[in-house]
Amino acid sequence: MDLMTWLPVAWFAVIGFGVLMYVVLDGFVLGIGILAPFAHSEEELDQMMNTAAPIWDGNETWLVLGGAGLLAAFPKAYAALLSALYLPVLLLVMALVFRGVAFEFRFKAHRSKRLWSVAFGLGSLLATFAQGIILGALVQGLPIVEGVYTGGALGWFTPFAMLTGASLVAGYALLGSTWLILKTTGPVQVLARQLTRPLVVAVIVAMGLVSSWLPFLQSHLMQRWFSDGNFWWLSPVPILTLAVATALWRSALHPRRDLPPFLLSLGLFVLGFAGLVLGMWPYLLPPTMTLWDAAAPASSLGFSLVGLVVLLPVILGYTAWSYRVFRGKVEAGAGYH
Incomplete structure (x- = not known):
């Protein structure tokens, strides 16, 4: 197996890992923002946000890793993806900036605190919805001819993409609620x-609707799952998803189980991500651009991979260290300075 065969696969695994880490780590912070309107007071929202205050900005390192890795390893895919999804990507970046500014300013504000609370929730909601739109466009497939996107500025604007956007909002809200079960006490x-069980139902319904829509898309993901008997060896993914959702439903209201709901909600996302990757393989941008079509030269891939071997353990190390340092419950009244 030559370098141009396995190096793109290695980089695909790295980028996929980075995206998954971003989704599960920053996902619960975005989920807290989505759930912000449900807080009964500013003090409750303080406690909710304080669970993520020491770690939220470090979580976004994984988004940078995924984006920079895509540019370095698959520049053709990066160019086509940005051309196709310029508007939702711009919305995502602006919403993340808005969310970050609101997160910091809210803790310093007095008269405008309520305004920054609304800004935090709105930024989180828009960022999540934009990520869902991007996901939906990838699953549906992008019209790419000889590496050039040909679908127009609003080619991503479809009912299916809107559905995946709403589905991801429900999913991140579930991550946020189970994180709060783990990290808080008292009324929060x-x-x-109380919110977790309805959110479990919403996520399962959303996953069912997205799956039911796939046969009408004629997408590569649909062909991968249901052609040549693939469904039988891929079937453990939906079966495990249902099992995890059932376990999450049962554990959500158990008064002495704070960790299992969060781990099970992470499990739902990992299984969903696994189903997505298995369905897309070996395409980076379905239905035409494979890993090897989009890959940079072997020299560039190898050089970048050497740097990654040094960088990735550092990112993993400080991520693990920060979560260890700030482990435990966040009580009401705990301050962020």
Whole structure:
């Protein structure tokens, strides 16, 4: 197996890992923002946000890794993807900036605190919805001819993409509620437990609607799952998803189980991501651009991979260290300075 065969696969695994880490780590912070309107007071929202205050900005390192890795390893795919999804990507970046500014300013504000609370929630909601739109466009497939996107500025604007956007909002909200079960006590934890079961239902319904829509798309993902008997060896993914959702439903209201709901909600995302990757393989931008079509020269891939071997353990190390340092419950009244 030559370098141009396995190096793109290695980089695909790295980028996929980075995207998954971003989704599961920053996902619960975005989920907290989505759930912000449900807080009964500014003090409750303080406690909710304080669970993520020491770690939220470090989580976004994984988004930078995924984006920079795509540019370095698959420049053709990066160019086509940005051309196709310029508007939702711009919305995502602006919403993340808006969310970050609101997160910091809210803790310093007095008269305008309520305004920054609304800004935090709105930025989180828009960022999540934009990510869902991008995901939906990838699943549906992008019209790319000889590496050039030909679908127009609003080619991504489809009912299916809107559905995946709404589905991801429900998913991140579920991550946020289970994170709050793990990290809080008192009224905020009670609220989080009350929200978790309806969110489990919403996520399962959303996954069912997205899956039911796939046969009408004629997408590569649909062909991968249901052609040549592939469904039988891929079937453990939906079966495990249902099992995890059932376990999450049962554990959500258990008064002494704070960690399992969060781990199970992470499990739902990991299984969903696995199903997506298995369905897309070996295409980076379905239905025409494979890993090897989009890959940079072997010299560039190898050079970048050497740097990654040094960088990735550092990112993993400080991520693990920060979560260890700030482990435990966040009580009401705890301050962020």
